[in-house]
Amino acid sequence: MEISISRNRFLWKPGQYCGRNGDNMAGRRHSKRQREKWKREFERFREINRQIRANAPDILKSSNFHQTKHYIQHGNMTVNDHVLSVARCSIALDDRLRAHSDRKALIRGALLHDYFLYDWHKPDKEHPHRLHGFYHPGVALRNALAEYELTEREKDIIKKHMWPLTVVPPMCREAWIVTAADKWCSLLETLHMHRGHGAYSGM
Ligand SMILES: [Fe+2]
Ligand SMILES: [Fe+2]
Numbered sequence: 001m002e003i004s005i006s007r008n009r010f011l012w013k014p015g016q017y018c019g020r021n022g023d024n025m026a027g028r029r030h031s032k033r034q035r036e037k038w039k040r041e042f043e044r045f046r047e048i049n050r051q052i053r054a055n056a057p058d059i060l061k062s063s064n065f066h067q068t069k070h071y072i073q074h075g076n077m078t079v080n081d082h083v084l085s086v087a088r089c090s091i092a093l094d095d096r097l098r099a100h101s102d103r104k105a106l107i108r109g110a111l112l113h114d115y116f117l118y119d120w121h122k123p124d125k126e127h128p129h130r131l132h133g134f135y136h137p138g139v140a141l142r143n144a145l146a147e148y149e150l151t152e153r154e155k156d157i158i159k160k161h162m163w164p165l166t167v168v169p170p171m172c173r174e175a176w177i178v179t180a181a182d183k184w185c186s187l188l189e190t191l192h193m194h195r196g197h198g199a200y201s202g203m
Helices: 032-055 057-061 063-070 079-097 103-112 132-147 152-160 173-190
Strands: 072-074
Touching (some): 057 103, 079 173, 103 152, 132 152, 152 173
């Protein structure tokens, strides 16, 4: 699966695009140090995406995971964009804290933490989604278990990511990191500081 760079502004801002001679959009010349900083950020972004692809090829290829492109999470970010952002943010946080988490569990848990597979903005008679915030971790865990063999850490990440709504706190560092990353990404998306392209309407 190709992971789009322009959709995600968490680590890299395309608005700061640097021209061939180091000119920005306004025609001002950026300093060498600034250009080097962007280059490092871009390389880092590519490395994070590489880790995601290497640790979760089965998830990224699954039709249910692609289905999440049809559902909006916050603002105009789809669930698919959201979980990829949370996975990237979790990796960055893990590195920043030098927490040395189980990287595979961290990535897979982050990608599956909102695997509820419905549009929570569209209530129907059978599923009013009124208490979505409380119930969706359980639904996500059931859906993920039906498709993948999960480790105890991955289960904990999915089950507890809505803490403190889910009363029992996370029991491993990976779950704490994804819980924090999820809250940060959700805040940016709700404030429209982190934007997507809206729900995919094709088949
Ligand atoms: Fe969630
Ligand atoms: Fe989430």
